[in-house]
Amino acid sequence: MTTLVLGIGQSLRGDDAAGLEAVRLWQGKYPQTAKLIRVETSELPGLGLLDLLNGVDAAILVDAVQSAAPAGSLLRVGAADLASFAPDALSAHGWGVAETLQLGRSIYPWLEAVHVTLIGIVGEQFEIGAGLSPRVRAALDGAAAMIESEVHSLI
Amino acid sequence: MKNIEVPALARVEGEGGLYIGVKDGKAVEIRLDIYEPPRFFEGFLVDRFIQEVPDITARICGICPVAYQMSSVTALEAALGIEVGPEVNALRRLMYCGEFIESHALHIYMLQAPDLLGVPSALDLAAVAPEVVKNALRMKKIGNEILKAIGGRSVHPVNACVGGWYRWPDTAPLKALLPELEWALEAAKETVKWSLSLPYPNLEIDYEFVAIHHPEEYGVMHGEVWSSKGSKLSVNEYETRYIEAHVKHSNALHSHTSDGGHYLVGPLARLNLNHEQLLPEAQKALRESKVKLPLTNPYKSLIARAVELVHFYEEAIALVKSYNPAGPAHLDLKLRTGEGCGMSEAPRGLLYHRYKIDKNGRIKFARIVPPTAQNLPRIEEDLFAIAPQLVKMEHETATLTAEHLVRSYDPCISCATHFLNLKIEDKK
Numbered sequence: 161m162t163t164l165v166l167g168i169g170q171s172l173r174g175d176d177a178a179g180l181e182a183v184r185l186w187q188g189k190y191p192q193t194a195k196l197i198r199v200e201t202s203e204l205p206g207l208g209l210l211d212l213l214n215g216v217d218a219a220i221l222v223d224a225v226q227s228a229a230p231a232g233s234l235l236r237v238g239a240a241d242l243a244s245f246a247p248d249a250l251s252a253h254g255w256g257v258a259e260t261l262q263l264g265r266s267i268y269p270w271l272e273a274v275h276v277t278l279i280g281i282v283g284e285q286f287e288i289g290a291g292l293s294p295r296v297r298a299a300l301d302g303a304a305a306m307i308e309s310e311v312h313s314l315i
Numbered sequence: 316m317k318n319i320e321v322p323a324l325a326r327v328e329g330e331g332g333l334y335i336g337v338k339d340g341k342a343v344e345i346r347l348d349i350y351e352p353p354r355f356f357e358g359f360l361v362d363r364f365i366q367e368v369p370d371i372t373a374r375i376c377g378i379c380p381v382a383y384q385m386s387s388v389t390a391l392e393a394a395l396g397i398e399v400g401p402e403v404n405a406l407r408r409l410m411y412c413g414e415f416i417e418s419h420a421l422h423i424y425m426l427q428a429p430d431l432l433g434v435p436s437a438l439d440l441a442a443v444a445p446e447v448v449k450n451a452l453r454m455k456k457i458g459n460e461i462l463k464a465i466g467g468r469s470v471h472p473v474n475a476c477v478g479g480w481y482r483w484p485d486t487a488p489l490k491a492l493l494p495e496l497e498w499a500l501e502a503a504k505e506t507v508k509w510s511l512s513l514p515y516p517n518l519e520i521d522y523e524f525v526a527i528h529h530p531e532e533y534g535v536m537h538g539e540v541w542s543s544k545g546s547k548l549s550v551n552e553y554e555t556r557y558i559e560a561h562v563k564h565s566n567a568l569h570s571h572t573s574d575g576g577h578y579l580v581g582p583l584a585r586l587n588l589n590h591e592q593l594l595p596e597a598q599k600a601l602r603e604s605k606v607k608l609p610l611t612n613p614y615k616s617l618i619a620r621a622v623e624l625v626h627f628y629e630e631a632i633a634l635v636k637s638y639n640p641a642g643p644a645h646l647d648l649k650l651r652t653g654e655g656c657g658m659s660e661a662p663r664g665l666l667y668h669r670y671k672i673d674k675n676g677r678i679k680f681a682r683i684v685p686p687t688a689q690n691l692p693r694i695e696e697d698l699f700a701i702a703p704q705l706v707k708m709e710h711e712t713a714t715l716t717a718e719h720l721v722r723s724y725d726p727c728i729s730c731a732t733h734f735l736n737l738k739i740e741d742k743k
Binding site: 203208210211262263267268 | 449
C-alpha cells in the first residue's frame, strides 16, 4: 500500500504555511513513521495535485483552511465531505484542493480508489510576508499528532 | 463542515474590480481597478547581485516564470556586453516552449472555453466533456515536464542564469518526452479545429498590435519591437515609444504609446505580426483553418493560442531532438558598470526589463514592464465598446459578460478578475 502525506501551503503567506509546517514537525517528531511512507510538500500544487495522487492508495493532505471555527482548530475532512464543497473560490490559475479533486473525479476513474483525507488547520491571517499566527503555531503539535494517528490508521 | 473554504483566500493574487459610471443610460466612465505586484519587485532588486535577479523576478508569476527569467538574463547580459552561444539559446527556447505549452493549454481549455461554451467553470466542462479536459491536462502537463527536465521543477524552475545555465540538463529525461510531445502536437492540431467551432461574441477592434518580430524565427526572445502601425524599434529604443504612467484608480501602471494611443500585446499581436515565421505544421494548421488575418476580435485570441500551441510543440520536438550539449553551460562573467535592456514574449505578451548595474554586479536600477500593464488601458477601452450592452443587462449577466472579455486577454490577474466586482453607478 502506498501512502502519501502532502503538506500544502505558501511559506510566505502567514497561516497558509501551516500545512507545510505541520508536516515538517511531524517528520521531525515521528521519523520512524515518516520514513515508511512518501512525504511531499507543495507550495501551490494546483492541478498538479492530481499527478501527486496518481499511483497512491491513500493520501493525507495537510492544508490551512478558512472556517468559522477559531484559528488553530484542527479539522479532519473525509473524501465524502471534500467532494461536497461548493467551489466558490474557483479561479483560473489557483486551483484549490477541493475543486481539483472534484475535477479529477470527473476525468480520472482511478481517483475514486484513492483514499483521500484532509487535515485542515484553521488559519486567521494570510498576509504576504507574515509568519504563522500564535494560535496556529500552538496548534502544530496537535496537527502532527493527528497526522501520526491518521497514518497509523492506514498502514 | 460545508462552510470551510478550501483553499483559503491566500491563494488569490491581487484584486480586480470593474467600475462603470452610467449617465442617461450610457457608460461614461470605465475603470478596471487592479493591484499589480511587480512594482515591489523593482525595489527588492536594488543592491541584489545580478545572478539573484532571474530567480527573484521569476517569482512575480507562477504561470510565466520563464518569461521573467529570460527577459532578465537577456537584459543583464546586454548590460555586461556578453552574448551567449546558440546552444544556450536553443535550450532557452525549449524552456520557453514549455511555458507557452502549459500556459496556453490551461487558458484555452480551463479558462476561456468554459466562458465560450456558457458553463460556469472547467469543473462543469469536465462533467459534460471529460475527454476534452483530460486531453487538456495531458497537453498542459508536457509543458510542465519540459520545465522540470530543464529547471528541476515544474513550477518556478531554476537553472537559468546570467551567461547561460548553471548546468546542462541530462539528455535522457528530455528525450523521454518525445512520444508525449508527438501526441500533443496532434492534439494541438485538433485544438485548432475545435477552436474554430466555438461561438465567439462579435467584437472587432481596430488594434495597434505590438510584438517582438524576428525575420527567421517566431519572435520570442530576439528581434525588434514591431507595431502594426509600422514602428520598428530595437529593444534599446522600446521606452522611446512605449511609456508607463500612473493612473489614479489602479496600482498597476498603464502603458501607452508616445502619441497617447493604447496598444495590444499577446497572442493576437504575435500571430498577426509573425505568422510568416510559424513552423510548417503551425502554418498548415493556420492555412487549413481559413482564418483571415489580421484577427481583430479579442475573444478569438483563443484561436491564436491554439495555433501557437501547434508551433511550440513542433519547435519543442525539434529542439529536444537536436539537444546534445557540449562545452561550458555558461560564460564566465566579467563584471562592469553598465545598463541593459531585455525583452521576451510571455504567453500573455511582451515583457520588457531594463537594469543598471555597478562595477560589482549590483543592481542599481530596475524597470519591469509586464504585459498586463500594457494591455490594461486597451482592456478598459474594449470594455467601453461593449458597455452599451452591459448597461442593459441584469447585474449578474453583465458581470459574467465583462469577466469573459477580461479573461480573453489572459491577464496575469486572472485569479482576481474571476472575482470581478462589477459596480454600475448612475451618475444622474
